Amino acid sequence: MKILIIYESMFGNTRDVATAIADGLKPHGIVECVEVGSATDTVPAGIDLLIAGAPTHQFGLSRPSSRKQAQGQLDEPLVSTGRGIREWLETVTFAGTEPLFATFDTTMSSPRFLKYMGRASRQIEKRLKGKGLRPAAPAESFWVTSGNGPLEDGEQERARSWAACLASTVAGEPAISVR
Numbered sequence: 515m516k517i518l519i520i521y522e523s524m525f526g527n528t529r530d531v532a533t534a535i536a537d538g539l540k541p542h543g544i545v546e547c548v549e550v551g552s553a554t555d556t557v558p559a560g561i562d563l564l565i566a567g568a569p570t571h572q573f574g575l576s577r578p579s580s581r582k583q584a585q586g587q588l589d590e591p592l593v594s595t596g597r598g599i600r601e602w603l604e605t606v607t608f609a610g611t612e613p614l615f616a617t618f619d620t621t622m623s624s625p626r627f628l629k630y631m632g633r634a635s636r637q638i639e640k641r642l643k644g645k646g647l648r649p650a651a652p653a654e655s656f657w658v659t660s661g662n663g664p665l666e667d668g669e670q671e672r673a674r675s676w677a678a679c680l681a682s683t684v685a686g687e688p689a690i691s692v693r
């Protein structure tokens with residue numbers, strides 16, 4: 515199985531989840547994990563599963579203005595210094611048969627109401643469905659404890675397990691639930 519992971523990240527939390535997802539998938543296939551600024555605008559032919567993830571900004575995907583706000587919170591350069599997943603999704607095309615897809619985000623776990631508001635993963639899901647792709651799993655969120663992180667304890671392990679379940683689903687094997 516060939517898997518392509520595209521992620522956007524300001525402070526490194528979504529990157530760390532993407533890396534954990536890549537680790538969870540490695541036993542199941544060939545995995546490439548790419549920061550969105552370095553991603554090509556065409557997903558190559560032969561990709562079986564596309565996974566895209568981003569931090570939740572203002573209940574959805576980041577914009578240039580929210581990325582500027584994030585930069586204001588950090589003295590060093592952000593992880594994603596160019597475009598975000600929103601802009602990538604506006605241009606992306608598929609060279610071969612469209613792959614299955616899954617989406618994830620990082621979102622704050624408190625205040626608690628944020629867990630029930632809009633999230634980046636759902637917006638990515640909507641846009642990819644709009645391009646005719648089929649989801650392999652529902653959009654998933656991983657929790658950060660505050661605006662800059664860190665991730666809640668155990669989230670990287672949960673990301674590895676989520677990825678392993680996803681690989682089993684795509685391969686048509688019985689998946690073990692992680693919840």
Ligand SMILES: Cc1cc2nc3c(=O)[nH]c(=O)nc-3n(C[C@H](O)[C@H](O)[C@H](O)COP(=O)(O)O)c2cc1C
Pocket residue numbers: 522523524525526527528529568569570571572573574580581583584620621622623628658660661662663
């Ligand atoms: C401008 C801005 C807006 C944000 N809006 C939200 C939000 O609406 N809901 C939420 O749960 N977290 C929000 N956050 C927190 C981000 O979700 C958090 O910074 C992100 O998960 C960290 O991931 P990263 O290190 O990969 O950027 C916001 C953060 C920034 C910088």
